[in-house]
Amino acid sequence: MGHDRRVPTPPPAVPPARTAADAAVQCPGCGSVLAALETTAPEPPAAPTAACARLFEETTRGLRDEEGADPRPAATLALAEAAWTAQHAAGAGPDRVRAALDALATRTASPPVPEGTARPAVWRTTIADVAADLDVIDLAVLVDSWARAVLQDWRRDAAG
Ligand SMILES: [Zn+2]
Numbered sequence: 001m002g003h004d005r006r007v008p009t010p011p012p013a014v015p016p017a018r019t020a021a022d023a024a025v026q027c028p029g030c031g032s033v034l035a036a037l038e039t040t041a042p043e044p045p046a047a048p049t050a051a052c053a054r055l056f057e058e059t060t061r062g063l064r065d066e067e068g069a070d071p072r073p074a075a076t077l078a079l080a081e082a083a084w085t086a087q088h089a090a091g092a093g094p095d096r097v098r099a100a101l102d103a104l105a106t107r108t109a110s111p112p113v114p115e116g117t118a119r120p121a122v123w124r125t126t127i128a129d130v131a132a133d134l135d136v137i138d139l140a141v142l143v144d145s146w147a148r149a150v151l152q153d154w155r156r157d158a159a160g
Pocket residue numbers: 027028029030031032048049052053088
């Protein structure tokens with residue numbers, strides 16, 4: 001005699017919902033909100049997020065590849081590195097930020113940022129904006145306007 005025993009199938013497990021807030025991190029340096037990267041190392045507070053550092057590396061990779069053949073990519077890369085460093089003061093330290101601000105002023109022929117100026121709280125342009133416009137605008141043009149915006153943000157706070 002058969003014994004037909006039906007076991008009800010349990011409903012499939014529902015994965016926890018991932019919201020945009022779970023997947024995105026805001027960079028404490030420049031304020032860019034970027035998709036979080038899977039990292040093994042804990043990120044120190046106030047340092048650039050791994051996502052922001054990665055985006056900078058990816059955006060400027062073409063300049064690194066071209067370096068050597070033509071002086072212009074090297075100049076654009078140096079300006080981009082100065083702009084990024086000037087927005088990530090906590091990760092870079094005061095000496096590197098000072099050097100970055102001086103490089104920005106020299107390379108854009110702008111007045112220098114006064115010594116002792118406090119780091120700006122908000123930024124008009126970040127690497128995320130540069131990366132977003134890269135398909136339609138030349139990187140050298142984007143980096144130049146980014147560098148000028150970073151300097152202006154620093155000087156605006158200096159002026160009060
Ligand atoms: Zn950042």
